[in-house]
Amino acid sequence: GESVGLHLPTLSVQEGDNSIINCAYSNSASDYFIWYKQESGKGPQFIIDIRSNMDKRQGQRVTVLLNKTVKHLSLQIAATQPGDSAVYFCAERGDFNKFYFGSGTKLNVKP
């Protein structure tokens, strides 16, 4: 889930397990959502997106679920690999194509 402050929530999983990262968004009028992966020293990298007229979207090893009733997004990573270790952010699109980011979740994959 989201938190504000210096300490990112951390999810630790075993290699090969599935991971679920959660995100609460703030604006019920947001129509477009993105998940990003950020590795140390790098900029955020696009993983998957979903529009508000969808509940679920699947990519390669990743699935995003959108629950508009409770303003909640989740990212599911199947068969998590060590290369998936990173910080994951959700972002929602507001007015004028501006994006607002959550504070992130650190995924730690144990070999």
Add this chain to the structure above:
Amino acid sequence: NAGVTQTPKFQVLKTGQSMTLQCAQDMNHNSMYWYRQDPGMGLRLIYYSASEGTTDKGEVPNGYNVSRLNKREFSLRLESAAPSQTSVYFCASSATGGRPQHFGDGTRLSIL
């Protein structure tokens, strides 16, 4: 493909100095953005430019100015740097109409 290029990658300034961070994209995107990222935090929007010739404030614009020089380039200026502006700055670009943003690798700025 270069994507989004930011310069410099690192910079140390003294309080009160000025500096311009440069950003260029080669994807012919209309929209460009500047964010700051503080330790353990998400990205906060400083300024954005929906298209060439337009700029607008984001969540945290105070102490910054921007210039959309042309479609490719979007610069961020600190006129009088303050220690509170120590952060990692990211530039991003996107096509219009709800498309993902592409980010540069950031400028790490320290103000003493």
